[in-house]
Amino acid sequence: MRAGIKQVAELAEVSTATVSHVINSTRFVSTETKEKVYRAMRELDYRPNAIAQSLRSQKSNTIGLIVPILPSDTSNFFFMTVAQGIQMTLKRYGYHMLLSNNVNEELGDEQEQIKLFNTKQIDGLIIASIAEEVGYLNDIVHNQYPVVFIDRKPVGYKGDYVLADGYGGSLEAVRQLLEKGHRRIGFITGTLGISTSNERLEGYREALAQQGVPYDPSLVMIANASFESGYLCAQQLLASGDVTAVFVANNVLTMGVVACLQEKRIRIPDDLAVIGFDDYDWTKITSPPLTVIRQPSFEIGVTAAEVMMKRIEKRSEQQRHKEYRLPTTLIERGSC
């Protein structure tokens, strides 16, 4: 059996209250008693039972994370990297991460997950909700812990959110294409409705507008987030005729597009210039290597976790909720 606080108290010849207080530095204890307690703890290799601590203090030192990662191989490097960022920084703060990925991309599952998390007394929730409207959180969270949103801008619930500057990134990508003389520029994006896609589309339109290039809806392809879907969109876009460049606003779709171009022996960038989304190692090994808009995925995770820690520490000071928008970068390689 593992030693408990009682055994430590006995061995140190103090009360359990004292032991607890030296563990948590929650009231003054004389140096000598402290020493006795430390000695006893060491001797018994004592570790406080986190479950008991949680039950008593109503605090679990655990943050719940919900992200939509499909079971496919590819999808979603992005969220996995974000999750790593979160996990690593939580660790630094002594927090744990309870991970749940919403596989079906169904809203009901998402809610169910949160209820399960509640049951585990999470101290905070970080979520990339699949919902366009997250008002339902009001009923589930009951304001009992902070919620930090990632990747998408929440509507219907007040909370901090951290995401990349998709608008700016998209603007920069399309500008780059325009500068190279392209006028018929395709745009392939994931489902509209969520803020991420919307913003990227906006950036595309704005870039065109700034150069006086008319917006042609037939050049905009809406895919669902899969390799195959990217492949098909590329195919359609090519069939439509005179496109000379394409900006793909999502990493999985980018792969599908490249696969299609390669199969059809369309040369990049000569026949078609391409800018992809997200910077991963594999974008360096296509031929030519891909020019992409980099999102700081790891940093998004780090920031989200840090914002969360700040919220938890200063629970009382009801500061306004903030938007944390991290800049994207154009990484120029050979595809445009």
Add this chain to the structure above:
Amino acid sequence: MRAGIKQVAELAEVSTATVSHVINSTRFVSTETKEKVYRAMRELDYRPNAIAQSLRSQKSNTIGLIVPILPSDTSNFFFMTVAQGIQMTLKRYGYHMLLSNNVNEELGDEQEQIKLFNTKQIDGLIIASIAEEVGYLNDIVHNQYPVVFIDRKPVGYKGDYVLADGYGGSLEAVRQLLEKGHRRIGFITGTLGISTSNERLEGYREALAQQGVPYDPSLVMIANASFESGYLCAQQLLASGDVTAVFVANNVLTMGVVACLQEKRIRIPDDLAVIGFDDYDWTKITSPPLTVIRQPSFEIGVTAAEVMMKRIEKRSEQQRHKEYRLPTTLIERGSC
């Protein structure tokens, strides 16, 4: 405030014991009392507090998972996919997953993580240990819960383990290369010492031996698991002269190798035939698409979780620990 079992009991006009028993179906309760209890639970939207349940029953419904995933973008699709497999099947059994990735690849961290997990009363541990010898687990786990190893074969601790047939995969890959007439075949692997790499090297040697091709140590490059390292190994291998094919026994290294070949304008497979490891979407979009040995990563996760569930259910019957070895597949594309 959330309702507790007490509130439910009051509303249903029964004892908390009865409520508990209907929740857990742990003793007979008459249909009508049951009904009253269900009604009360529904009305209060009651969910048992998992923390309290854990404390009392010494069971957390949580499995700890420790995998070594470096913070780099790329590394390690493999373990992430495994983690997904684990998480999805645990979910089906009503279990949670506590994830911790051992970023530094340091043994001390690994041990520290397990101690933290102990503190959280995990019911089982799934681990891809970085240690060659895991005898230290005896002191930490104290046989209090089952341990399932993944990807690597444990030495020094008895437990089930599930991994891919690296030996067979390697054998198949090198055979393929031999059949195509290659005799000078390079082999690039991660650090030796762990069973994974060792086995793959064995497969390589065995394939050569079967064809009477002498084993030449200078064709074997040992890398650490990074893109750069793969790049450098490829470079060295090329410098050494007359290699006509290479088998890269790790996915991250494969990327580095391809990057190097591309930069040096070495044509695949004409100048150098390549077989990579692990089948991911990006292996389809290199030119040419890569022939690879596929590991069933997701399935490894699923199997590990299922083995764990079985162990937990039948704690009493001390069955022998088993090896679960999943077959690999040669996926032929254009690189060899």
Add this chain to the structure above:
DNA sequence: CTGAAAGCGCTTACAG
């Protein structure tokens, strides 16, 4: 400077 004791929300012998 420190202790005795209540209580977090459950489960589970014990008893009838």
Add this chain to the structure above:
DNA sequence: CTGAAAGCGCTTACAG
């Protein structure tokens, strides 16, 4: 067929 009560391992007012 069901209840009263102890207890899981801690934290935290209350008290001196």
